[in-house]
Amino acid sequence: MKTIFKPLFALATASLMLTGCGPEASSHSGKKEAHNSGALSGSVAEKVYVAPGEHDEFYAFISGGFSGQLAVYGLPSGRLFRVIPVFSQDPEKGYGYNEETKPMLMTSHGMIPWGDSHHPDISQTNGELDGRWVFINENNTPRIARISLTSFETEEILEIPNSAGNHSSAYVTENTEYVVAGTRFAVPVPQKDMPIADFKGNFKGSLSFVKIDPEEGHMSIAFQIRMPGFNFDLAHPGRGKSHGWFFFSSYNTEEANTLLEVNASQNDKDFITAINWKKIEEYIANGVGTKEPAKYAHNTWNDKKHTAETVMEDEVLIINPEEVPGAIYFLPTPKSPHGCDVDPTGEYIIGNGKLAAAMTVHSFSKMIKAIDDKAFDGESYGIPILNFEAINYGTLEQPGLGPLHTEFDTRGNAYTTFFISSEVVKWNVESLEVLDRHPVYYSVGHLMIPGGNSRKPFDKYLVSMNKITKDRYLPTGPEVCQSAQLFDISGDKLELLLDFPTIGEPHYAAGCPADLIASKSQKIFKLDENEHPYAVKSEAETKVVREGNEVHIYMSMIRSHFSPDNIEGVKVGDKVFFHVTNLEQDYDVPHGISMIGAQTSELLIMPGRTETFIWNPKQEGVWPFYCTDFCSALHQEMQGYIRVSAANSNVPLTFTLDDDVPGTEEEL
């Protein structure tokens, strides 16, 4: 059946492409479907066409997975606008290469140039997106980053101690009180030398609650719950009536330490952990919890000084579950649940048991009643296990194979991705009926509806993020481009509109209406607010200063020259600092700079910003530098020279622009 279906579908697609007025989409069975919209409005191309000069309706922030970055796309066009460097160095923007941003990548293990970015989530106020920040987690070296949606730059990165595989993260509560971080790979806490086989009962899975400062967004670990060594996978905050609770899915409640693909699939049910964080706040206010030593990096960008700073933190507040009775419960959920998704009303908690034959829907109201009634089926490590029947609203039988993640619309419907059967299924949460299904190409992981993790989804589009693309694009060697697909979900049926390529692995996404952010977007950095210690505010301030074997160049750039642009008296063995300020105060006029032989990236400097790179001249000669960003009609002229003399030379240190020392022209 499957093998017949594929060519059939391809044929249907081909006819669709050729006639341009055929059916909008084909159903799962391969039959052509006439949708309600009819031929006139049936042009799929029109729905994703954003005419030259027009803007997209939505922003989509799609994590780059193993690229470590976050990419910004427009919907419905699928156009890539920007790649925001977060956890990986980006030579194009100088991120992690220039002296100002290097501290952003500092960790307790030292500077790490790469990360695995996973789940972006946009800040909220009153359960609705507020468009201030996007948070995103790093899986490999557990970290959470905060990105400004004004500057589209990473402003803060907080390392998470006592954790490994920071996967169930970086989801925000409905007033951005907390962003969470859960441990996927249980580890000894604190770390110690011990046999791996002694995992069970001895390894721990930390669940961290990171407090967010409501004004500046600064992050700090409020408390860390020391849970059993399960693999905490994904998480979702409660909202509305369930606000104050957080839900974490887990697998490997077997606590296997080898061949998990078999050994972690033995139990019929794993757990969703429900945590009443408001109750834990009360316990902490009453003195519960223990501060324990922990070493973790906290990197903060200072937008006035244009520089990041690392503070090595040294302790974290630990909460053991037995200290907070009534705050933590286990919700039995079949077969290694991946997604753990709460609907916009806060009532339904969906367990996407990735090996289960059914979708599990728990009820928050029933959960509260079960807690009150003490409807427990024993406990695990002292944590009560709620009775499945007592909390379960119902199950959606045989919806597909390999459910991973569910998002919601405003009409009571859920949309679930199925990895193995490679499809998105639309179903009604209350009636537990499948309403529609549509294949994706191929093997979908997560999906995104703008505003999905909030009380107010903007349910016009759905983006599926696919793991495999095979024949969907022109081949480019062994790996085909990574890809997302756009669906129109405004009607009764899912309508596939577009495939679009993505950076890295499109792992997870957050989206919002464009007008929530666009008008606040930063245009320039004001020169008179620049507090970088090496900034210059005018060409007259530019200079070169020698301090021992360090040479500090206070340089400016403006269309279309550097000041100074002729420097002599630099010696082999010197350490030359280029501190470069872009004097432009005009929107969209960055300049770049690069120096031959500099063992680093270029600098790409926004108007009003100051950045620094270091050059170690190793050879006598006269060496050029130039502007790397095509800035103006005279971009090619934007260049300069540095004369490098022997280490014992007595060539005096001089710096000029057009034969004069900058700032002395008035004496002409």
Add this chain to the structure above:
Amino acid sequence: MKRIKLSVIVFATLFLASCGGGEKAGHEEHKADASHQTEKSHTKVSEADKNSGHGQASVAAVKGEEANALQVAKSIDDFSTLVAAIEAAGVQDAVVNAGPLTILAPLNSAFAKLPAGTVEELVKPENKSKLAFILTNHVAPANYPIKQLKKEAKKGRKLYMASGKYLVVENKEDGVYVGGTKILKSVKVSNGWIHVIDDVLVPAE
């Protein structure tokens, strides 16, 4: 064509406030600011602009951003003839370009000095290229603040204009002269400099 409206405040800043600091007497230098020019918060080409085929000149000003040469010229009544000429010649897009540009901007009174009927003749569609040639003789494709012009004079370097012609720069007792006419005022714009003059620099041929 989108009209850029300058508030009284900006106009005042432009003409009354001094920010030249080190500038010599007899010369005023100003800085333009687009922050009060428009409520529009993001740049977007309107339907009308797209249909009329206008390019970068139709990008709206952004709050907090410096105004470009055309936006500044349009905001000042004394440049109304110049602006009309720029539009008639269809060179708007060139004067909003990232540049950098140095524009010698003749006042209305400069155009009035031309023989009677000259302006009326030049703005006719059939004289579009002739007008464009005259206008480009007022634009140098480079950044020349007044102190750089003084330096040009001192070093005996001529100013290369977009028309392909060269203008002589002179330091005189009462100020800097370009092409034989005195620079009255200077305004920093986002894409370079505007130097105000009271003559139209018509190329020899």
